[in-house]
Amino acid sequence: MKNKQLNLTSGPILSTLTELALPIMASSFLATAYNITDMAWIGMLGSKAVAGVGVGGMYVWLSQGLCSLSRMGGQVNMAQALGRKDREASIRYADVALQLTILFGLFFTALCLLFTDPLLHFFNLTDPEAYASARVYMLITCGLILLPYLTQTLTGLYTAQGDSKTPLKANFLGLVLNMVLDPVLILGVGPFPRLEVVGAAAATVTSQFLVLAVLVVSLVKDHSETNILRHSNPLRRSASSYYKDVFRIGIPTALQGSIYCLISMILTRMVSGFGAGAIAVQRVGGQIESLSWNTADGFGAALNAFMGQNYGARKTDRIRKGYSISFRLLVAWGLLITAAFVLIPGPISSLFFHEKDVVLISVSYLTIIGFGEAFMSVELMTIGALSGLGKTKLCSIISIIFTGMRIPLAMVLSATSLGLDGIWWALTATSIVKGIIFYFAFQHISRRSLY
Known part of the structure; x- marks a missing residue:
């Protein structure tokens, strides 16, 4: 059998x-298509x-902070x-990651089921529909949540x-x-009833179950020596040092993701003051923007593994060259997305919205947010690279500080004649600043720590 695992060193x-x-x-493109398909239907x-x-999906996003601790x-x-070349340690780290994933998933599920209404009241949704x-989508x-956690x-x-x-x-x-399931369950096709939002949630969790099943079956069937995961056992107890290592790397990433989501939740509450249409644009716009976000994050995940293995092997030249190649590719992709958002925001918006006033809000959102796409791509790929070197704390500090600046900036700008557009400009301005800072942070780390 041909090995599916690459030698990254x-x-x-x-x-x-x-x-x-x-x-x-x-x-990542599939994840983007996955989300966009949901929103389109x-x-x-x-x-x-x-x-x-x-709004209901915001708590799915918030949950990713816990999951990112064990994953990263x-x-x-x-x-x-x-x-x-420490095979036993690699197996133990997999054991610990899976154990923590299961525990965190069960904890978050219990939290959301017990406090559904108080959590949703935060967004001050005044429209009953x-x-x-939001409530039914969040409950399902x-x-x-354990399904996407394990995945x-x-x-x-x-x-x-x-x-x-x-x-x-x-x-x-x-x-x-x-x-297949989205139109069948949301709108009702043939013998299937029209379930609307319930159908969207059911389609999502059913698809997540299939993804998890494929990963587990593939893990069991691959008997190659390089398949470390086949030897993992999440029920096995490991030494405390393995848990400490996972928490040391994972906690900064978890804090970063959770705080980032909390900041977005506060901004969503601000957006809610401009009506349900504005909230819809923010959430759908975020899914459209995931064309660059998911791609950069996906490339960052590859760079994370590449950096991790080469850092363990002390191959510093490969680390620097790998970052340089990735930087050029991601900047080019970000500029392509910028061109699409700035030049054709109308046709893109019309794919998801059918009310004229909401389409106008979406056009403005895409045009403004488009100017930061290349910078956001650099930010996310650099986070992957620095995390692979074990610098998750530095990534968290930079992200939390400058993402947090979105709140006061949005408050100031939205109080001017810009109104809702002021919130969009706050997102773009901070993305540009973070992209620049992360680039120079990696250059600094590569000069000082890799020699």
Whole structure:
């Protein structure tokens, strides 16, 4: 059997990095298509349903902070252990990552089911239809949050051992199922009843179950020596040092993700003052923007594994060259997205919204947010690179400080004649600043710490 795992510490850098990154980027595109498909079908129910799903989905996003602790902590430590040729340690890090993922998933599920209404009241949704949509969507997706939790952690561990093709296959099958189930369950086709928002949530969790099943089955069936995950056992107890290492790497990332989401929740509350249409644009606009966000984040995941293994092997030249190649590719992609958002925002908006006033808000959002896409791409790929070197604390400090600046900046700008557009400009301005700072942070680290 041909090994699906790549050796990231030898061979041509461009071809090695590309072979690892392309399946991850393709998976990111699938995730983008997954989200956009949901929003396109939900958009047919009206902006109130879109706003409700967007608000309910905020808590799915918030939950990713807990998941990222185990995923990032396991992925980085496992990759570095593989770079050191320490097979036993890499298995133990996988054990710990999966154990923590299960515990965190069950905890967040209980939290959301017990406090659904108080959590939703934070957004001050005054429209009954939007609130009802948010509630049912949150109950279903957060109630089964363990499915995407395990999927994300397994994807990170697969990537750490150099296999990005298996997650791509799993995500592709999940997308196909989701694309079939969305119209069937949301609008009702043939014998199936019209379930609307309930149907959207059901399609999402069913597809997530399929993705997880494919990852687990592939893990069990791959008997190659390089498949470290096959030897992992989440029920096995490991030494406390492995937990400490996972928490050391994972906690900054978890804090960064959670605080980033909390900041977005505060901004969403501010946006809610401009009506349900504004909330719908913010949530759908974020999904459209994921064309660059998911791609950069996916490439950052590949770069994370590449950096981790080469850092463990002390191959510093490959680290610097790998970053340089990735930087050029991601800047080019970000500029392409900028061109699309700035030049054709109307046709893009019309795919998701059918009320004229909401389309106008969406056009303004895409035009303004478009100017920061290349900078955001650099930010996300650099976070992946620095995290692979174990610098998750530095990433968190930069992200939390400058993402946090969005709140006072949005308050000031939205109080001017810009109104709602002031909030969009706050997002773009901080993305530009973060992209620049992260680039120079990596250059500084590479000069001081890699010699």
